[in-house]
Amino acid sequence: MKDQDNKTxxxxxxxxxxxxQMIVSGELAAGTDHLESELAATLGMSxxxxxxxALMLESKGLLEMRPRKGVRILPVSSEDMREIYDILTELESLAAQRAAEAGYSKEDLAVLAASIAQMDKAIETEDLEAWAKADELFHQELVRLGGNKRIEAIVAMMSDQVRRARATTLFIRPxxxxSNEDHRAVxxxxxxxxxxxxxxxxxxxxxxxxxxxxGILEKHRLNSL
Amino acid sequence: MKDQDNKTxxxxxxxxxxxxQMIVSGELAAGTDHLESELAATLGMSxxxxxxxALMLESKGLLEMRPRKGVRILPVSSEDMREIYDILTELESLAAQRAAEAGYSKEDLAVLAASIAQMDKAIETEDLEAWAKADELFHQELVRLGGNKRIEAIVAMMSDQVRRARATTLFIRPxxxxSNEDHRAVxxxxxxxxxxxxxxxxxxxxxxxxxxxxGILEKHRLNSL
DNA sequence: GCATTCTTTAACGTATACGTAAAAAAATGC
DNA sequence: GCATTTTTTTACGTATACGTTAAAGAATGC
Incomplete structure (x- = not known):
């Protein structure tokens, strides 16, 4: 079913x-090395x-190509986390501002509203996976409404870089x-x-x-996720 | 002489x-298409x-690879300019703030001071090229002092995208x-x-x-630089 | 003369081959 | 037994080959 578009x-x-997908899901673990030929065999291509x-994913900050060492999946430190959240803070806030300036209709904001509803439900049922998904949707849609394609791309890139770390902390934090009060206010x-x-x-x-x-990363000495 | 590091x-x-270099200098003009084989011949490699x-430069937003159409050098519209300057505004301002928080010494700030001096001189002699160079140096060094490597990379990427357009407007604007008063205040x-x-x-x-x-771009109908 | 189909061309996507150089392993000397 | 040199291995960087397919051009029918 999802293989259909493979054709193109x-x-x-x-x-x-x-x-x-293998990187953000953790299937290729942070800090591990993988030969080009291994990956090629895994993916069934040359x-x-x-x-x-790999070169494209290197540009997106997900891995690093090191001659004869193989492709290295980049770990995320708490320092990386600070860098990334500083960027997300600035660019998403601008997006929120621009979205508010745009004069969107109720229908235009349907997806944003839906993400809030989904998060309400996730909190009620204490479904952390669903919570994370709803959170991701809210932020992504907010940035889309901001109307700046480059901000969209940068935020997506930064989100990918911290996805693994976020998934880990999700089960540690209260x-x-x-969060959803904030989303609602925005x-x-x-x-x-x-x-x-x-x-x-x-x-x-x-x-x-x-x-x-x-705070969680530093408290738990998680410095390479 | 500069060919020495080619070895490595x-x-x-x-x-x-x-x-x-060929893109930001305009040697490969905005909006033009170039076959991979042509570029290969030009650069003397396969x-x-x-x-x-090309894939890496595509990730950096400088060109677009279109099957059978060749590599397209991306033009910059005034809308692109707005997007990019919005991003530069947010991220560089944060860098400035962080730089001020860092408690740098006079020596640490020597390059920044030098860029201001260079710009003074450039204005005095009305040397626009030198002005642009000093401006670039100030902003680059400011961001470096901000201490966020990812912001550095993003700002460099955005600067590359608008470099051609900036070079053009340089000779139109007063x-x-x-500018240098602002730099001095910062x-x-x-x-x-x-x-x-x-x-x-x-x-x-x-x-x-x-x-x-x-304003210049729109006034002069320069919508594809 | 125009639309349509067929043929040809050529640019790309990707497999493959291979030289090079770094790392690992083996051999040598002390 | 350890350090040093030599050999071997192997992963990468890049040239090349080739099938596929989109686009351009030619041929056909109306």
Whole structure:
């Protein structure tokens, strides 16, 4: 079913998609090395498209190509986490502001509203996977509504880099009930066209997330996720 | 002389360096298409390293690979300019703030001071090339002092994307005498450890640059540089 | 003369081959 | 037994070959 569009995807594109998935899911563990020929065998193709894919994923900060050492899956330290959350804070807050300036209709904001509803439900049922998914959707959609394609791309890239670490901390941290209050406030501000409010609320939201996540990483000495 | 370090660079790396240079300098004009085989012939190597380099430059937003159409050098519209300056505004302002928080010594800030001196001189002699170079140095060094490697990389990427457009507007706009006052104010704030001041002054600086540049582009109908 | 189908061309995607150089293993000397 | 040199291995960087297929051009039918 999902193999259908494989027909139109080149091997290089499949390799990018599959390797990215294997990295963010942890199937290729952080810090591990993998020969190009191994990956090629795993993916059932020759080295050429694997190399091309690896170069692209290197540009996206997911791995590093080291001659004769193989492809290294980049681990994420708490310092990396700080860098990334600082960037997410600034760019997402701007997106929130711009979304509020855009004068979107209720229908335009349907996905954002849905992500909030999904998170409510996830918290009620204490389903952490669902919570993470709803959280991801909210942030992604918020950035999309911001209308800056490059911010979208950068935020997606940064999100990929921290996805593994976030997944880990998810089961350590307390149930994040506060998050959805923040989302709701940002949503309201966007609905009512209050850019500064949207900006500042989202900014606070991200600053808190940074503090919590980096706190957990440092407390548990998780310095290479 | 500059060929010495070629010895240690792979063809792929040379291709990245040379193609990037040819793009930002305008030698490969915006909007033009180039076959992989042509580029390979130009650079004196086979298609393989050229393809690898093109994929990396595609990730950096400098070109687009379109099957059978060749590699397309991406033009920059005034809308692109807005997107990019919005990102630069946020990330550089944060860098300025962090630099002010870091408590750097006079020596640490020598390069930043030098860039201001260079710009003074450039304005005095009305040397626009030198002005642009000093401007670039100030912003690059500021971001470096901010201490966030990812912001450094993103800002470098965005700067590359607008370099051609900036070079063009440089000869249309009035001599930017105000810029260095801003730089000096940011520098002072960093010296004296006033993060908010550094942040806000730099933010204003970038917002004005955005308005001026986008204004020129739209006024002159320059929508594809 | 125009639309349509067929043929031809050529650019790309990718497999493969191979030289090079780094790392590992083996051999040598002390 | 350890350090040093030599040999072997092997992973990579890159040239090359080739099938596929999209686009351009030619031929056909109306």
């Amino acid at each position: 995807l080149s091997n290089t594109q499949r390799a990018v998609r599959d390797l990215r 080295r050429t498209p694997v190399r091309e894919a 149930l994040p009930v506060k 949503f309201q501000a966007i609905c009512e066209g209050r850019p500064d409010e949207a900006h500042d609320r989202h900014r606070e939201h991200r600053l808190q997330a940074k503090a919590i996540l980096c | 660079l792979s063809n792929t790396q040379r291709a990245v360096r040379d193609l990037r 298609r393989t390293p050229v393809r690898e380099a 001599l930017p005498v105000k 520098f002072q704030a960093i010296c004296e450890g006033r993060p908010d001041e550094a942040h806000d002054r730099h933010r204003e600086h970038r917002l004005q640059a955005k308005a001026i540049l986008c």
